[in-house]
Amino acid sequence: MAKPYKDVIKESEMALEIDLAKIFGTKARFTEEFRQAFANSAIQTIVERTQEGRPLFGNWRKYSESYKESLPFQAFGKDDQVNLTLTGDMLGTLSVLESSGSKVVIGWDDPTQTAKAFNHHTGDTVPKRPFFGLQNQEINELKSQFKDEAQSLEPRTRRVGDLLRALETIDQLEQEEGIF
Amino acid sequence: MSAKVKNLDRVFRKLSSVLEVANRKDVLTNLGQFARDRIVNTTKSGKSLVTGSKILGLKNLTIKIRKWWKEKGKPVGRLFSPKRSNLTMTGQMLDAVQFKVIESEKKVNIFVAPTSRPIEGPTLRGQRPERLTNEQVARRVARDGRPFMGMDDLGKRRMIEQVRRVVREEIKKQFK
Numbered sequence: 592m593a594k595p596y597k598d599v600i601k602e603s604e605m606a607l608e609i610d611l612a613k614i615f616g617t618k619a620r621f622t623e624e625f626r627q628a629f630a631n632s633a634i635q636t637i638v639e640r641t642q643e644g645r646p647l648f649g650n651w652r653k654y655s656e657s658y659k660e661s662l663p664f665q666a667f668g669k670d671d672q673v674n675l676t677l678t679g680d681m682l683g684t685l686s687v688l689e690s691s692g693s694k695v696v697i698g699w700d701d702p703t704q705t706a707k708a709f710n711h712h713t714g715d716t717v718p719k720r721p722f723f724g725l726q727n728q729e730i731n732e733l734k735s736q737f738k739d740e741a742q743s744l745e746p747r748t749r750r751v752g753d754l755l756r757a758l759e760t761i762d763q764l765e766q767e768e769g770i771f
Numbered sequence: 772m773s774a775k776v777k778n779l780d781r782v783f784r785k786l787s788s789v790l791e792v793a794n795r796k797d798v799l800t801n802l803g804q805f806a807r808d809r810i811v812n813t814t815k816s817g818k819s820l821v822t823g824s825k826i827l828g829l830k831n832l833t834i835k836i837r838k839w840w841k842e843k844g845k846p847v848g849r850l851f852s853p854k855r856s857n858l859t860m861t862g863q864m865l866d867a868v869q870f871k872v873i874e875s876e877k878k879v880n881i882f883v884a885p886t887s888r889p890i891e892g893p894t895l896r897g898q899r900p901e902r903l904t905n906e907q908v909a910r911r912v913a914r915d916g917r918p919f920m921g922m923d924d925l926g927k928r929r930m931i932e933q934v935r936r937v938v939r940e941e942i943k944k945q946f947k
Contacts, residue, residue: 624942631939666816666850666857678809683929701928740946751945757789757938761931764785770924770931 598724599698602715605708605723606688606698609633614734615741621693624751627758629737630687630695636729637697638682641722642674648726652718675722681707774909775882776920779806782927786934787877793934793941796874802930803870803879809926810881811865814919815850817857821921826856836893846890858912858919861890867905868920883909883920 595613599606611621611629644651651673658664659671667677676682681704689696699705710716712723725733783802790796810820819826829837837853837860848862858865867884885906894900903911909920 624945627939628943628946631936631943634936662850662855662857663816667812678813680925680929684925684932686932686935701925703925748945751942753792754938754942754945757792758935760785760789761935761938764782765928765931768782768924768927770928 594725595730596725600709600712600723602706602709603702604698605705605712606696607633607724608694608696609725610694611741612693614730615738617741618693619741621741623690623755625737625740626690626695627687627755628740629733630690630697632733632736633695633725634685634687634697636725636733637723638685640729641682642676644672644674647721647724649721651720673720675711675720680704681711773913774906774920775880776806776810776922779881779922779927780878782922782930783879784877786930787874787879789934789938793938795937795941798934798937799872799874799879802933803872803881805930805933806879806881806922806926807868807870809922809929810920811868814865815857815859817855819917819919820923820926821918823923826858826919827916829854829856840893856917858917860892861888863888863890864905864908864912867909881920882906 596607596609599608609630611626612618640647654664654671654673659669663677669677681699684699684701684704685697685708686700687695688698688700699708708723711720713719713721783799786802787796787799790798813820814826817825834854837851840860841847841851841853846861848859848865850857851859851862864883867886868881869884870879870881872879883906885904888903888905888908891900891902913920
C-alpha cells in the first residue's frame with residue numbers, strides 16, 4: 592500500500608504529513624477534534640512502538656558497552672532495551688505541528704530534538720535506528736479505530752468545545768513561558 | 772537560595788485548570804513525579820537544570836576528602852565518585868527531593884524536605900558536626916554556586932505536551 596503520508600526527513604525538519612482523506616477514502620469534512628484525536632493516536636503509536644523496542648523497519652543495533660557505562664545512561668536508570676529514550680525529551684516532544692482541512696502534520700518544532708530524531712532515524716552520527724513513520728499495519732489499526740467517526744459531520748458537543756479551548760490555553764501558556 | 776522549585780508555579784496553575792476541564796486532575800501527580808525525577812536524574816548526571824550547564828567542579832581538598840570517605844567504606848549515594856560533581860556524597864539530599872500536589876491552590880510543590888540526615892558527613896578536625904537538615908544542605912549547596920532546584924524550558928515543554936496528549940485523549944472519548 593502506498594504511504595498515505597508524506598515524510599520529511601532532514602536534519603532541520605522531521606515531519607509526517609498525514610492525509611486523512613487518503614486514509615479514509617472520503618472527502619468528509621474533518622473536524623478539528625477529529626484531527627487532534629487522530630494525530631494524538633498516531634503520535635502514541637510511534638512513541639509506544641519505539642519505547643517497546645520495536646523498529647519502524649529492519650533491526651536496531653544494541654547499545655555499545657561504552658554507552659551503557661556512561662554517566663547519563665546510569666543517571667537516567669536505563670537498561671539494555673534499545674528504545675531511543677534517555678531523558679525522554681525526544682519522544683516526549685513529538686507533537687502536532689499543523690492541523691487543517693484533511694491534513695495533520697506531526698513532528699518536532701525544537702531544532703535540538705529535530706536533529707536528534709534525524710540522527711537516530713538515519714544513523715548520521717549514531718547507529719541507524721529507524722523509528723519515525725507508520726507501518727501499514729499501524730495505519731490500518733488507526734483507520735479501524737476512527738472509521739466510524741470519519742463519516743460523522745455532527746457539530747461538536749459543548750464538552751468538546753471546552754476541550755478544544757483547553758488546547759488553546761496550553762498554546763497560550765507556551766507563548767507566555769517563551770518556550771514555543 | 773531556595774530549596775523549592777519556583778519557576779513552575781504558573782505552569783502548574785494553568786495546567787491544573789486545563790486538567791480540571793478535562794476531568795483529569797489525577798495527571799497532576801504524574802507531572803509532579805516527572806518534574807521531581809527530572810531534577811534528580813539530571814543532577815545525578817552532573818548537569819544543572821537551573822544553569823543549563825555542568826555543575827561547578829569540586830575543589831582539590833573536597834576531592835581528597837571524598838576519596839578518603841570512600842576508602843574508609845563509608846556509605847555513598849547512587850552514582851557517587853570522588854571527582855564527580857553531581858551533588859552526591861551520601862545521597863541523602865537528593866533522596867529528600869519530593870513533590871506535593873495542593874489541589875485547592877492548583878499547585879504542585881517540588882522541594883527538598885527538611886528531613887534529618889542520619890549519615891553524618893565528614894567534618895574537619897576540631898569542628899563539631901552541624902546536624903543540618905536536607906533542606907538546609909540544599910540551600911547551602913545552591914548558595915555556594917550549585918543551584919539545582921528548577922526546571923528547564925524543555926522540561927516545561929514535556930509537561931505541557933503531556934497535558935496536551937491527555938486533552939486529546941479526552942477529545943477522542945467524546946466521539947460517539
